[in-house]
Amino acid sequence: MTDLEKRSDRSPVPADWTYAPAPESTDIVRLQERYGLYVGGEWLEAAEHYATIAPRDESPLANVAQASEADVRNAVGVAREAAAAWAALPGSERAKYLFRIARILAERSREFAVLESLNGGKPIKESRDVDIPLAAAHFFYYAGWADKLEYAFPNREPRPLGVAGQIIPWNFPLLMLSWKIAPALAAGNTVVLKPAETTPLTALLFCDVVRQAELPPGVVNIVTGDGSTGAALVDADVDKIAFTGSTEVGKAIQRRVAGTDKKLTLELGGKAANIVFDDAALDQAVEGIVNGIYFNQGHVCCAGSRLFVQESIYEPVVEKLKKRMATLRVGDPLDKNTDVGAINSRMQLEKIEELVAAGKEEGAEIYQSPCRLPEKGYWFAPTVFTNVAQSYRIAQEEIFGPVLSVLTFRTPDEAVEKANNTPYGLSAGIWTEKGSRILWMAQRLRAGVVWANTFNRFDPTSPFGGYKESGFGREGGLHGLEPYLDFV
Amino acid sequence: MSRLPVKKTYKLYIGGAFPRSESGRTYEAQGQNVARASRKDVRDAVVAARAAQPKWAAATAYNRGQVLYRIAEMMEARVPEFAELCSGKDEVHRSVDRWVWYAGFADKLAQVLGSSNPVAGPYFNFTIPEPTGVVGIVSPDEPPLLGLVSRIAPALTGGNAVVALASEARPLAAIELAEAVATSDVPGGVVNLLTGHRSELAPWLASHMDVNAIDLTGADGLRTDLELAAAENVKRVIVGKPDSQSLYEISSFLELKTVWHPIGT
Numbered sequence: 039m040t041d042l043e044k045r046s047d048r049s050p051v052p053a054d055w056t057y058a059p060a061p062e063s064t065d066i067v068r069l070q071e072r073y074g075l076y077v078g079g080e081w082l083e084a085a086e087h088y089a090t091i092a093p094r095d096e097s098p099l100a101n102v103a104q105a106s107e108a109d110v111r112n113a114v115g116v117a118r119e120a121a122a123a124w125a126a127l128p129g130s131e132r133a134k135y136l137f138r139i140a141r142i143l144a145e146r147s148r149e150f151a152v153l154e155s156l157n158g159g160k161p162i163k164e165s166r167d168v169d170i171p172l173a174a175a176h177f178f179y180y181a182g183w184a185d186k187l188e189y190a191f192p193n194r195e196p197r198p199l200g201v202a203g204q205i206i207p208w209n210f211p212l213l214m215l216s217w218k219i220a221p222a223l224a225a226g227n228t229v230v231l232k233p234a235e236t237t238p239l240t241a242l243l244f245c246d247v248v249r250q251a252e253l254p255p256g257v258v259n260i261v262t263g264d265g266s267t268g269a270a271l272v273d274a275d276v277d278k279i280a281f282t283g284s285t286e287v288g289k290a291i292q293r294r295v296a297g298t299d300k301k302l303t304l305e306l307g308g309k310a311a312n313i314v315f316d317d318a319a320l321d322q323a324v325e326g327i328v329n330g331i332y333f334n335q336g337h338v339c340c341a342g343s344r345l346f347v348q349e350s351i352y353e354p355v356v357e358k359l360k361k362r363m364a365t366l367r368v369g370d371p372l373d374k375n376t377d378v379g380a381i382n383s384r385m386q387l388e389k390i391e392e393l394v395a396a397g398k399e400e401g402a403e404i405y406q407s408p409c410r411l412p413e414k415g416y417w418f419a420p421t422v423f424t425n426v427a428q429s430y431r432i433a434q435e436e437i438f439g440p441v442l443s444v445l446t447f448r449t450p451d452e453a454v455e456k457a458n459n460t461p462y463g464l465s466a467g468i469w470t471e472k473g474s475r476i477l478w479m480a481q482r483l484r485a486g487v488v489w490a491n492t493f494n495r496f497d498p499t500s501p502f503g504g505y506k507e508s509g510f511g512r513e514g515g516l517h518g519l520e521p522y523l524d525f526v
Numbered sequence: 527m528s529r530l531p532v533k534k535t536y537k538l539y540i541g542g543a544f545p546r547s548e549s550g551r552t553y554e555a556q557g558q559n560v561a562r563a564s565r566k567d568v569r570d571a572v573v574a575a576r577a578a579q580p581k582w583a584a585a586t587a588y589n590r591g592q593v594l595y596r597i598a599e600m601m602e603a604r605v606p607e608f609a610e611l612c613s614g615k616d617e618v619h620r621s622v623d624r625w626v627w628y629a630g631f632a633d634k635l636a637q638v639l640g641s642s643n644p645v646a647g648p649y650f651n652f653t654i655p656e657p658t659g660v661v662g663i664v665s666p667d668e669p670p671l672l673g674l675v676s677r678i679a680p681a682l683t684g685g686n687a688v689v690a691l692a693s694e695a696r697p698l699a700a701i702e703l704a705e706a707v708a709t710s711d712v713p714g715g716v717v718n719l720l721t722g723h724r725s726e727l728a729p730w731l732a733s734h735m736d737v738n739a740i741d742l743t744g745a746d747g748l749r750t751d752l753e754l755a756a757a758e759n760v761k762r763v764i765v766g767k768p769d770s771q772s773l774y775e776i777s778s779f780l781e782l783k784t785v786w787h788p789i790g791t
Contacts (some may be wrong), residue, residue, distance in 0.1 A: 175646075192638065192773075193773070194774070285760070288760065289757045289758065289760060290757075292753075292756070292757035292760065293753075293754050293757045295753075296750050296753030296754045296756075296757065297749055297750030297753055297754075304760065306760065461759065473787070476787055476788075477785075477787070480783070480785045480787075485783070486781065486782065486783060486784065487783075487784050487785075487786075488783065488784070488785045488786065489786045490785065490786060490787050490788055491788040492649070492786055492788065495645075495647065495649070495786055497643070497645035497646055497647070497651070499643040499644055499645055499651070500643045500645050500651050500653075500784055500786070501641075501643070501653050501782055501784050502784065503782070505658075505781050505783075506738070506759070506760065507759055507760045508760075509760060510760065510762050512782050515641065515643050515653065515784075516641055517641070517653060517782055525774070
């Protein structure tokens with residue numbers, strides 16, 4: 039921060055208010071030097087390994103297996119062998135296994151939270167208060183469905199599919215694992231799950247939870263690796279593929295399963311509109327805007343990356359937003375005061391930098407929060423673009439980083455039209471004090487999740503998933519069971 | 527002196543009108559010259575469907591049910607004509623009854639498929655089904671009438687607009703159906719029916735960037751290629767049954783929207 043910025047009235051917090059470091063201890067995490075593949079309840083050796091690092095300082099954490107095509111085929115075979123017995127188990131017994139997992143996750147939540155922040159770069163505040171509790175809640179929720187499936191689908195006889203291949207992203211590693219594994223197991227399937235290349239560690243720690251819960255061997259199998267491992271899983275003898283990740287990869291997977299009878303669900307990218315009307319509670323809305331885009335460094339598929347402000351309140355909203363951005367604490371993910379942590383990987387950082395450069399070049403005006411970024415590791419300051427046209431790349435493409443584009447509108451109709459002007463359709467936000475307008479807008483927004491006077495909220499009972507190129511299928515709630523069931 | 531009958535020209539059904547194929551082509555099927563639609567006809571049909579869809583989706587569920595019921599009424603009045611163009615009276619009767627069954631579901635599906643979700647927080651959280659938008663349908667070759675009705679009825683019940691490719695070998699029942707639809711208060715463009723060679727038309731439908739979902743029930747050997755094309759805009763791919771009637775045939779053409787509405791004083 040420059041002296042000028044310190045003195046300016048832009049920051050509501052006096053410049054000399056600095057926070058003392060409040061680091062969360064990493065002692066609770068015991069990492070192995072090397073991890074194999076978790077298949078059939080055992081650790082199998084792999085031929086190749088790669089180093090997984092901490093994005094906060096690029097230090098290596100462990101070596102994890104790069105599963106080959108043969109490794110993946112083997113894991114799927116083991117899952118297949120385990121499928122019949124797991125499916126034949128009374129639902130009430132399957133339920134108890136899942137309840138056990140939920141409980142153990144809660145018991146070991148701090149260990150998971152620290153590891154999640156270490157390996158992924160997200161603030162400990164988030165992994166501790168959001169990711170891990172939600173992951174445990176998700177298992178608890180679906181546990182209860184295991185013996186109640188016949189209530190979920192009237193006039194149908196639900197049956198498990200068999201083996202589910204699941205591929206998850208790096209932004210919410212354990213939470214996405216729970217979104218995938220909990221409904222699959224409740225429905226009576228066995229799974230082979232591939233964590234993201236850059237964030238395998240909490241999934242590998244989860245194998246220890248599986249052990250403690252005494253799950254029958256082969257019901258949960260974890261194979262780590264890069265995109266080629268994922269592709270091998272898609273091609274393997276699985277009955278279903280569930281993928282969360284980029285739209286580009288999602289399309290490639292949809293092509294790969296074309297002509298097969300594999301069931302498919304895709305939860306892909308987004309470019310959510312966050313729409314603020316002139317009657318909204320502005321301070322609350324600004325908090326929501328900040329949470330919408332800077333939560334988890336903007337590594338959120340449903341992030342509110344396009345802010346639409348009603349013209350009459352454009353200036354106060356942007357001013358309040360910049361003031362609030364100046365108070366965001368960017369830095370060590372393991373510090374309990376940190377609001378914005380490290381960018382997940384060098385590759386992602388480069389993608390963000392490229393799009394931000396494009397935004398400047400196309401003529402948008404940039405503002406970045408005046409924070410000091412650590413020297414080592416991957417960092418990007420919270421950024422907002424004003425003077426953005428809908429056609430700019432920053433308003434069209436998913437950035438997946440802490441970068442917000444501000445646009446304006448005059449009427450509710452115009453807001454709807456602009457908000458829907460994207461190939462994506464995952465989420466949207468509405469800020470207004472008028473209940474009828476919330477529902478009017480919600481009806482018209484082509485998005486799978488609509489938040490009113492809030493943003494980025496998740497709950498195991500609440501179905502999540504996209505319209506259009508944001509994918510198909512739902513995760514969470516009653517509707518999240520369907521992708522894992524066959525019906526007679 | 528015997529009277530010379532007036533013969534029908536078999537045309538396409540696009541945007542509520544009965545145009546010939548813009549290509550000027552026909553092919554012979556069931557002893558008649560039938561319009562052989564082109565790529566451009568497919569595009570025109572998609573444009574018409576897209577334009578008509580929002581209003582159809584915004585109609586009250588009760589109204590949509592009544593309009594669909596009206597199709598059954600219009601068909602009932604033409605049972606002998608339909609019977610000559612498909613496998614017979616039984617197929618026609620079952621097709622009529624199918625419309626009636628789906629008509630009655632229009633105002634119930636949100637109650638059966640939706641939910642209110644008890645989230646941990648001060649929100650009324652609910653999930654409602656919504657139409658996916660424009661649906662392309664490659665209808666089964668057989669049965670020519672019931673197969674087509676079984677695929678388009680659930681899509682329409684859910685509030686979608688459809689562009690359907692008729693049975694290639696026996697397309698006349700589809701054109702007869704278009705005439706029933708045209709007199710049933712179904713807004714123009716909500717139903718579009720094309721006749722022609724499906725191997726020529728289906729790829730354009732499957733790859734069209736303004737089509738939200740594609741029903742490949744009748745795609746047979748084309749299925750893999752059509753699925754590959756459909757991935758370009760993440761289309762929902764549906765492979766249903768040529769003769770079935772189910773709530774879940776409707777839900778396969780639907781999206782689910784979840785809304786978090788605040789609760790407060």
